[in-house]
Amino acid sequence: MQAEIIVLPGDGIGPEVTAAAVQVLRAVGQRYGHSFHFTEKLIGGAAIDATGEPLPADTLAAARAADAVLLGAVGGPKWSDPGAKVRPEQGLLAIRKALGLYANLRPVKPHSAALGASPIKPHLLTGVDLLVVRELTGGIYFGRKERHGDRASDLCEYTVAEIERTIRRACTLARARRGHVTSVDKANVLETSRLWREVATRVVQQEFADVRLEHQLVDSMAMHLLAKPREYDVIVTENMFGDILTDEASMLAGSLGLLPSASLGEGRVGLYEPIHGSAPDIAGRGIANPYATILSAAMLLRHSLELESEARCIEKAVDGALGAGVFTADLAPAGRGVSTQTATAAVLEQLELECQPVAMRD
Ligand code: NAD
Ligand code: IPM
């Protein structure tokens, strides 16, 4: 197949990790006879520096016309002055909103070889396989923001329709898994959460009778997630809670550098990015963990291009590299981490070993 993939490297380690994922996608394309075409565009701080805007019109137009978008990360100290008129993160929020990508899928499945990198006891981690579905285009991120003298406010709003479509997406995904959905809110305090809970209950009752729905308050969820992570299958929640809980969940896997994501709407074009940020503390040193972005590329193949075997091939290759103990500094014992390029080369090598296109198998 032919596919047009827009690459948005962004800032900090963004260019390092997207370069790794593009190498892997090229190798998969070659192996399976697909022609993936990559076009790089600006977003975030890099776009502000070049054009004054965090999401140039030309980047958005290219994304709309493409089959999929692969993004690194945006932001960094250079653009973080609280008084700044324009911020890199606005570019990311704007592209998610403009493409209607309301469902952000963040799977968490610790690898047995990396259990030592997690601060959680290993016996709690074996068998953990959960998927967070984070609402991505509503809530406090997108409500009116105001600043008057010594007051500031951020409005948190949700509509029934925004909640319904997110719950439906989570339930549909749960059906293909273990059929269990935990909806996370703060219904003891927030009106938006009471609406969320009402809508979730109704949608599941009316449309997903086969799905088991539980409600959990976000504060205790933050605790349960570490105390009994195996109990969870699909966790669905609003924008900000999902942001925070998934950085926490990355510690089940051992590093932020391991968690991929897919942001999906009703259309085919999706945006794929690691859940981590631009990691200014390690940027430019060639030591960032590329696995989260490589796994995001696998999600791109699965969700935007419907190339399931190719997606699995990448996932198996990353599994193989981790299994062989190829760890960047975030996963390795002090002083023993390999470079981004060495980790990427290990994935490419595993691709050769593990992934045979069907036609080539004997
Ligand atoms: P961060 O995720 O960038 O980094 C947190 C910590 O995790 C750092 O110590 C970093 O070195 C480490 N880390 C992250 N990714 C890693 C990887 N692939 N390999 C090894 N270590 C990794 O979060 P932060 O420091 O709070 O934010 C820095 C900037 O990134 C901010 O400007 C923030 O807005 C932005 N950000 C962007 C995105 C995105 O573009 N999607 C996501 C989160 C944060
Ligand atoms: C993420 C990031 C973004 C978010 C920021 C950079 C706007 O933290 O993708 O998780 O909060 O959504």
Ligand code: MN
């Ligand atoms: Mn985040």
